[in-house]
Amino acid sequence: MKEGYIAWLSDLSKKDVKLAGGKGANLGEMFNSKFPVPQAFVVTTKAFDHFLKKTEIKDQIREILNKIDVDDTDGLSSKAKEIREIMVAAEMPEDLRSEILEAYDNFNVDLSGLESSPGALAILKSAREPVFVSVRSSATAEDLGDASFAGQQESFINVKGNDDLIEKVKRVFASIFTARSIYYRKKKGFEDLVGIAAIVQKMINSDKSGVIFSRHPVKNTDDVLVESVFGQGEGIVSGKIKPDQQTVSRAFDLVDEKIAEKKIAIVRDASGITKTVQLSPEKSGQRVLKTYELKQLAEYAIKLEEHYKKPQDIEFAIENEDIYILQTRPITTLKAGSDGKEEGEGDELEGPVLTEGLAASPGISSGVVKIVKSMEDLGKIRKGDVLVTAMTNPDMVVTMQKAAAIITSEGGITAHAAIVSREMGIPAVVGTDNALEVLEDGQEVTVDGFRGKVYSGRAQSKKVEILPIVKTKTRIKVMVDLPEYAERAAKTNADGVGLVRLEGLIASAGKHPIAYEAEGTLEEYKAMLVKGLGKIAETFIGKPIWIRSSDIRSDEYANLKGAPKEIEKNPMLGNHGIRFSLKHLGIFKAELGAIKELADKGHKFGVMFPQVISVDEVKAAKKIFEEMGISNVQFGVMIETPAASILIKDLCEVGLDFISFGTNDLTQYTLAIDRGNEDVQYIYDEMNWAVLKQLSRVIRECRKQGVETSICGQAGSKKEMVEFLVKQGIDSISVNADVAKEISELVLRLEGGDKGGDVDGNIKENNGGVVENEGNKVVENNPRREENPENAGGESVIEPIGDRESVEKELNERVEDEAERVRQVDKENDIEVVDSSSEGSERNGEEARAPESDIEVVDKEPAETNTEEFERPNSEPSDIEIVEERKKEDIFS
Secondary structure, three states: OOOOOEEEHHHOOOOOHHHHHHHHHHHHHHHHOOOOOOOEEEEOHHHHHHHHHHHOOHHHHHHHHHOOOOOOHHHHHHHHHHHHHHHHHOOOOHHHHHHHHHHHHOOOOOOOOOOOOHHHHHHHHHHOOOOOEEEEEEEOOOOEOOEOOOOOOOEEEEEOOHHHHHHHHHHHHHHHHOHHHHHHHHHHOOOOOOOEEEEEEEOOOOOEEEEEEOOOOOOOOOOEEEEEEEEOOHHHHHOOOOOEEEEEOOOOOEEEEEOOOOOEEEEEOOOOOEEEEEOOHHHHOOOOOOHHHHHHHHHHHHHHHHHHOOOEEEEEEEEOOEEEEEEEEEOOOOOOOOOOOOOOOOEEEOOOEEEEOEEEEOOEEEEEEEEEOOHHHHHHOOOOOEEEEOOOOHHHHHHHOOOOEEEEOOOOOOOHHHHHHHHHOOOEEEOOOOHHHHOOOOOEEEEEOOOOEEEEOOOOEEEOOOOOOOOOOOEEEEEOOOHHHHHHHHOOOOOOEEEEEHHHHHHHHOEOHHHHHHHOOHHHHHHHHHHHHHHHHHHOOOOOEEEEOOOOOOOOOOOOEOOOOOOOOOHHHOOOOHHHHHHOHHHHHHHHHHHHHHHOOOOOEEEEEOOOOOHHHHHHHHHHHHHOOOOOEEEEEEEOOHHHHHOHHHHHHHHOOEEEEOHHHHHHHHHOOOOOOHHHHHHOOOOOHHHHHHHHHHHHHHHHHOOEEEEOOHHHHOHHHHHHHHHHOOOEEEEOHHHHHHHHHHHHHHOOOOOOOOOOOOOOEEOOEEEEEEOOEEEEOOOOOOOOOOOOOOOOEEOOOOOHHHHHHHHHHHHHHHHHHHHHHHHHHOEEEEEOOOOOOEEOOEEOOOOOOOEEEEEOOOOOOOOOOOOOOOOOOOOOOOOOOOOOOOOOO
């Protein structure tokens, strides 16, 4: 293009680096390739040269540069500041000032058809308020493939008005002479007086912003890494805000996700002032990006990499749900030919973990901690020390090269200092939150930049392996949510998959099932499920795989494309699970159709329905099964509500092949405790007496009916729960892959003794806790119970339980007492619950009727209560019956 002082993006391409700098040339290339880039013009390197020449300061600057020793931190900072002050004090040449302001004046004005009408153009310009713009540096050596100049020069946001714009352009010009820029150019072998341009771009008032890497910059894998915050992106680059971090595969599946606590956001108010605002605790913990936004960003990243033929580091902003690409540059820290693993990455370190954060720069290194709280502390860093600071600052770059490793309490892996540490090859862990509190000056630590962990002392490494299980009578299964984890889980050689949640596949696709339903594209939904489930099935050929139908809660999936706008007031108790499926039969049948399609190819599938509370629901699902001709898939339900537990006999009689306990929800619903509420976590316990009684009762009933039993909640990986379940006679246990071998070895030991007894002599009720024999005393396994002041050891000592026979005797006595208490209550209230569907039930000579129920409460003389279970009537006028059970039961009845 014609080289002038001003160049619009439409006139630029990637070939114009010498004129527009690396960033400006890339923006022009993207703009003309139809990527969503905000409009901008560039004050070119020719304008920079003109500025130096007209102001006659070039020789003065060169003289100062020739006297600088870049390894002298204080001297470097002083001389750099002197140069910048000279440049900012210089007057902008009038001809250059006029061209800049004319271009600024033309922002947001469509010039087509107005060139011949200067009067109309003048009216439009005068009537329009000046726009907010950003002014960013674009050096000719920046954004090149062999060196990252990210953040070396200044950038300014929310600039408005003529004088403010000219001031910021001069400061961008001057920023090529910051201490870190001078040092960086010297170490990289660049000329001191490299060219620089200034990009003036329409300001996006970001609701969200962040950075995308088209290849993972730390792990060197093909996955796309996205970091995001609320508000403007300066919080990420500066390290002030710890961002959300998502890893997305090239197939747009969510591989990994870390939602950060984003306590603040940087925003622009109506006057243009940039402010840091506190976020509410609720907003702070929210996920920044919606799933479809995440997918769109990953698509842009891959397209930009394909366009430039190199992995890209991309900045983005989102305003009113519109995505904008602000800049892109090559990733400079990837190693050629890397397979995604480096020496040491496969090794897990041994030793106490002092703190954890984000893995910002790969490598493992040990050294002595030196805490830096201000710039004055930098002088105490010696070669081989571990630099610990709240937030790594680009001005620390001279000192960073001395460090063996870097640890910060704030920031993300796309903060500038983290990028530079990767380029320098220094292991770094960022965003630990508490590094300054838990680490001390002079303490020796080991920094694991692969995993984001800091260990005490010089840690030794050990190999991390997923090991095969040992064979047991009780089958050991694994839980798999996404196809990417199936191969890892298969290394356990487990007996099958005890839980596949469809929500994992749904979330990865980024689209809510309701959207498929509304668009009439349920076949697309089915195809997506077939693809994902098929990958898992291929990894576990010949082994049973149990799939849970979708459990769509409104608060968990509001970010999916096409999700309903309204979030229920109490989503946990809202429209999800089987009740949602039965309301949305198209979605339900698409899920079942996907499972049937794969089962017809020979895969061994079972499907189970969540949140069951009635026999009617299961009958309805069974009917749909039959209508669709599904005969080669096992039919099961989740037992995760007290209702399902109570109705277990009735549910089995519908025709179940298996049940699986969802202990997370069963505990929550039984104890009336929100498992997401930190204030009541101290009493949330799967080992609570009320939960254990339900598990035992359901297992016994299912064994009578020939229905297979399993567990797929997180409690299945807890040793105390496994011990309890094995003794109750559960058929299988589903666990996480990393503990499968350990749990299988525990089960094998337990199977050496009695299995399936109704009562174990080592467990008894005690205020909701569980007690275990420990020699001649019993210690309650409940750390929340108050300690006995007289017990110096801090353990709650209880009298020994005694042998099994005495325990059963005691329990029977307690049950008889309870039965007698119930009889007395009935007598005092003069009422009895009877089944009005039984023949002969009459009152005052009339047939007993209940318009909405087959149960009626009537006044009668108290009848003797049978302690055996009531016989069920032959007729079944209702799918739901309340059967009073006053059976003499043992402790787990």
